[in-house]
Structures are given as structure tokens and as C-alpha cells.
Amino acid sequence: MSTPFKITLWVVMTLALAFGFFHHLVDPAKMNFERLHIFLFNLVSGGSIILYYTEGRRTASLRVQAFFLLSIVFAAAAFFQCYMLTLFLPLLLALIVESIRIDSFGSILPKALFTLTEPITRKFHQASLFCLSLGLIISSFAILNSEFTHWFDLRMLTLDTFFLGYSFPVSLISLSVIFSMMKNHLPFPGPLFKEFSFWAINLGVIIFFLFILCGWFLPQVFISLFLFFSVSLILYLFWKEGTRLQQKAFLISGIFFLIITSITGIMYIFLEFSPYYESRYAIPLIRLHAFTALYGWNLSGLAVISRYEDFPIQLHSSRVILLHWVTVLLLCPLGYFYPPVAVAAVVCYGILLSILFFKKGTVDQQMQA
Numbered sequence: 123m124s125t126p127f128k129i130t131l132w133v134v135m136t137l138a139l140a141f142g143f144f145h146h147l148v149d150p151a152k153m154n155f156e157r158l159h160i161f162l163f164n165l166v167s168g169g170s171i172i173l174y175y176t177e178g179r180r181t182a183s184l185r186v187q188a189f190f191l192l193s194i195v196f197a198a199a200a201f202f203q204c205y206m207l208t209l210f211l212p213l214l215l216a217l218i219v220e221s222i223r224i225d226s227f228g229s230i231l232p233k234a235l236f237t238l239t240e241p242i243t244r245k246f247h248q249a250s251l252f253c254l255s256l257g258l259i260i261s262s263f264a265i266l267n268s269e270f271t272h273w274f275d276l277r278m279l280t281l282d283t284f285f286l287g288y289s290f291p292v293s294l295i296s297l298s299v300i301f302s303m304m305k306n307h308l309p310f311p312g313p314l315f316k317e318f319s320f321w322a323i324n325l326g327v328i329i330f331f332l333f334i335l336c337g338w339f340l341p342q343v344f345i346s347l348f349l350f351f352s353v354s355l356i357l358y359l360f361w362k363e364g365t366r367l368q369q370k371a372f373l374i375s376g377i378f379f380l381i382i383t384s385i386t387g388i389m390y391i392f393l394e395f396s397p398y399y400e401s402r403y404a405i406p407l408i409r410l411h412a413f414t415a416l417y418g419w420n421l422s423g424l425a426v427i428s429r430y431e432d433f434p435i436q437l438h439s440s441r442v443i444l445l446h447w448v449t450v451l452l453l454c455p456l457g458y459f460y461p462p463v464a465v466a467a468v469v470c471y472g473i474l475l476s477i478l479f480f481k482k483g484t485v486d487q488q489m490q491a
Contacts, residue, residue, distance in 0.1 A: 123174065123428055124181045128479045131167055131428070134194075136472045138162035139417060143457055143464035161197035163416055164288035168424060169193055169254055172295045173219065175427045176226050176251060189218045205269045212258035212265075219258070223251040242316045246298035249324055250291045257287035289420060290327055293380075296423025297323065299430070300356065300373050304363045315359055322352040339395040346391060350384040353377065369426045371439045375446065376422025379414050382451075386411040406455065413454040417471070418446070425478040445474050 142159035150156075170190040174182050182190070192215055199207035224230055227248050234240040235249060267273055301316065326349045333341045357377045364370050390407050393399055449470040457464030 125480075127174075127182050128428070130190075131171070132472070132475050132479055134162050135167045135475055136468065138167065139454070139471050140468045142454075143461070143468070146461045146464060155201070157200045158197055160416070161193075161200060161288065164292060164420070166190065166193045166197055168288070168292040168420060169215075169219075171424050171428050172250055172254065172291060173222050175295065175430065176222055176247070180431075185218050185222060189215060192218075205265055209262055209265050209270070212262040216255040216258040219251055219255040223248065223255070226251075238317070241301075242320050243298050243302040245320050246294050246301060249320075250294035250298060253294060253324075254288075254291035257291070261287065287331075289415060292420045292423060294323075295427060296373070296376060296420070297356070299369070299423060299427055300360050300364070300377075303365045303370060303373070304359060305365070312359070312363065315355060319352060319356050319359070322348070323356075326352060339391070342391050343388070346384065346388045350381070350388065353380050353384055357381070369430075371443065372422050372426050375443045376419045379418030379422060379450070383411060383415045383419060386414065406459075409458045410451075410455045413450050417454065418450040421446070428479065442474065442477055445470060445477075449474060 138159055141155040141162065144155040144159075148155070170182070170186055170193070173186045173189055177183055177186065192211055196208060196211040196215065199205075199211065223232075227234065227244075232248050232252050235245050235252075297319075301319075304316075326345055330342065330345045330349065333345060357374070360370070360374065360377065364373075386407055390404065390411060393404055393407065449467060453463055453467035453470055457467040
């Protein structure tokens with residue numbers, strides 16, 4: 123990845139977190155920065171890194187640059203509620219994603235996802251691209267329905283609902299890297315576990331999303347517990363069968379973030395449907411859930427794939443991981459309520475990103491040993 127592209131990503135991703143604390147400066151009723159907080163990280167940065175990683179070039183291609191710029195315009199249009207722009211830009215972005223997916227996987231329809239011969243890592247990779255383009259297309263429909271036509275009474279199907287939709291492709295590309303680092307030939311029932319993990323994650327999240335739209339309590343609890351155990355299975359497989367490389371430490375840390383995300387999600391479901399639901403209890407929990415999902419789990423995967431060709435790199439991995447956990451689990455949730463801590467969170471996050479993007483070196487001898 124070229125230095126100018128890394129600098130650009132560093133600026134955008136740091137701004138993404140900073141916008142999550144702008145409610146301290148601007149009344150959210152007048153101007154809500156939540157969309158920029160989410161979209162700049164998941165869609166702009168995450169989507170661009172996924173496309174860059176898929177093409178496998180040393181520098182970002184014209185298609186990746188076009189996606190990056192147009193997704194920024196889309197994020198800004200969503201923030202300023204320019205819904206005519208947000209109606210058509212997702213379709214153009216989806217065309218860019220699909221052109222890269224078809225060039226990389228050689229098929230208009232993702233038929234390889236349904237074959238047993240396709241490696242799981244490639245299945246997760248193609249699913250990431252397909253879900254990114256599908257999420258963009260559905261978001262365009264959601265805007266058309268909620269802001270213009272009102273054909274269907276789908277109160278939950280709005281642009282903001284697709285915070286999850288733009289996060290999911292980043293999760294899938296991270297899982298693709300995780301499975302690429304596992305041994306190719308696992309003893310039975312390892313291959314079955316890998317195939318099960320792919321379908322459990324993909325179908326589980328899609329079904330969970332549908333249950334959220336329907337507002338069903340018990341199905342949400344069931345599927346969230348199912349996803350929790352599926353993630354735990356992936357952690358077990360990766361811990362036992364993953365190749366001992368420096369990337370493994372970052373990705374295992376990321377999976378633990380994902381497990382915390384699952385637990386906080388389950389807790390929120392019970393709280394939301396309980397008679398004791400109050401916003402003062404819900405807001406801290408949902409903030410912790412969001413920070414661990416975006417800036418914990420998703421960042422771990424993006425950090426690895428953005429410098430995938432550079433590993434092993436000279437990093438004091440335990441210190442970097444510790445900084446990551448302190449920033450995400452302590453500073454960010456507290457910063458949502460206390461402005462001075464918010465400043466500390468953004469500063470620490472910027473330092474963390476600079477280490478992950480720009481740290482030079484060839485080998486971390488302690489990690490290699």
C-alpha cells in the first residue's frame with residue numbers, strides 16, 4: 123500500500139472515531155454526526171481496503187480510488203440528508219464492487235459459494251464483496267421507500283439500519299484472512315467445522331437482521347447465541363490450527379473483541395425487551411457494543427489486510443494490542459460521556475493507527491521465535 127493512500131486512510135479513520143464524540147460539541151438534534159462516525163469507517167475505509175486487498179496491487183487502482191471518493195460523497199450526502207444523491211450513489215458503488223468481484227472470481231453469479239471444492243478462505247472473500255454490493259443496492263431501495271415512495275411500512279428498514287450492512291463485509295474479509303492462515307488439510311471433522319462456520323456466520327447474520335426488522339425477541343436470542351457459539355468455534359480452530367505468524371496475534375485479539383461484541387449484543391436484546399428498559403442503562407451498553415465491533419474486531423482485520431504483504435513487521439505486538447484494548451474498551455466508552463477522555467481516546471487511536479500503518483521493519487524476532 124502506497125504511503126499517500128495510507129496517510130489518507132489514517133486521516134479518514136481517525137476522523138471517523140472523532141465524529142463519534144461530536145455530540146459533545148454539537149447538539150445531535152441539530153446535527154447528528156453518527157452517520158459519519160459509522161460510514162467513514164465501515165464503508166469508506168473498510169470498503170476501500172477490501173477492494174484494494176482483492177486486486178492485490180501495490181497501489182490503489184483507479185477503481186479503488188473511485189470507490190473511495192464516491193463513498194465519501196455518499197457519506198457526506200447521507201449526513202446532510204441529500205437523499206437524491208444517496209439514492210443513486212450506492213448503485214454506482216455496487217457496480218464498482220461487482221466489477222472487481224467478477225474480475226477476481228470469474229463469475230457474475232457467486233456460484234462457487236455453493237460448492238464443496240472452493241476453499242473456505244475464497245468463499246469468505248467473495249461473500250465479503252457480494253455482501254458489500256448487495257448492502258449498497260438494498261440501501262438504495264431503503265432510501266427510495268423511506269424518503270420518497272413509502273410503498274412499504276418498514277419502519278426499521280432505513281439508511282441507519284445499514285450500519286450493520288456495511289460492517290458485515292469487513293467481518294467477512296477478516297474471516298477470510300483467518301481461514302487462509304489455517305492448515306489446508308485438517309483432520310476430520312476439521313473440514314466440516316470450516317464449512318459449517320462459513321454458513322453459520324453468513325446465514326446467521328442475515329437471519330438475525332431479519333429478526334431485528336421483525337422485532338421478534340426469542341428468535342433474536344436464539345440466533346445471537348448461535349452466532350456466539352459459531353464465533354467460539356472459529357476461535358478454537360484458529361487457536362489450534364492457525365499458522366504461528368505475527369498476524370495471528372492481531373487476529374486472535376480481534377476474535378476476542380468479536381466475542382465481547384456478541385455478549386454485549388445478547389445483553390442488549392434482553393435489556394431492550396425487559397420491563398426495566400431505560401436509556402441510561404442502554405446507551406452505555408450499546409456504545410460498548412458498537413466500539414468493540416467497529417474499532418476492535420473490524421480494525422484488527424483491516425490492520426492485517428492493509429499490510430498483508432509487509433508481514434512479518436517489527437512491532438512490539440503485545441504493547442500494540444494492549445493500547446488497542448485500552449483505547450476501545452476503556453477510553454472510547456468513557457469518552458462518549460466525558461469530553462476530556464474523548465480527546466484521549468482519539469489521540470490514542472491515532473497513535474495506534476500510525477503504528478499499524480507506518481511501523482517499518484522486517485522481522486519481530488521475539489514474535490518469530
